[in-house]
Amino acid sequence: MARSNKPLVWSLFAAGGTVAAFVLPALVLITLMAGYGYAPEALNYETMRAFAGGWLGKLVVFGVISLCLWHAAHRLRTALHGLGLRADRAVAVAGYGIAAIGTLLSVYYLLRI
Secondary structure, three states, X not given: OOOOOHHHHHHXXXXXXXXXXXXXXXXXXXXXXXXXXXXXXXXXXXXXHHHHHOHHHHHHHHHHHHHHHHHHHHHHHHHHXXXXXXXXXHHHHHHHHHHHXXXXXXXXXXXXX
């Protein structure tokens, strides 16, 4: 029986879709509020940096970034296939490669905080 990597890809896609649907809009709203000065004191720069500097904050930020990247890569792959681009292997390598590079860069930058 041949092994398949489909369960891994689909699990990252599903988890990324969930994060993109539920967490990302809230983060965008909070960021916009903070940018325009309407955020509460708990959302100031020092507090957010302290949160991102802790291990739990790094894990949360990493999860949001990584899962959204993998979701976007798979969504782009299926969209291009639907548009008639049949070079599936090249699209998969490029899309998932960019997601992997973005994931590694997020680890690098989060460890620098």
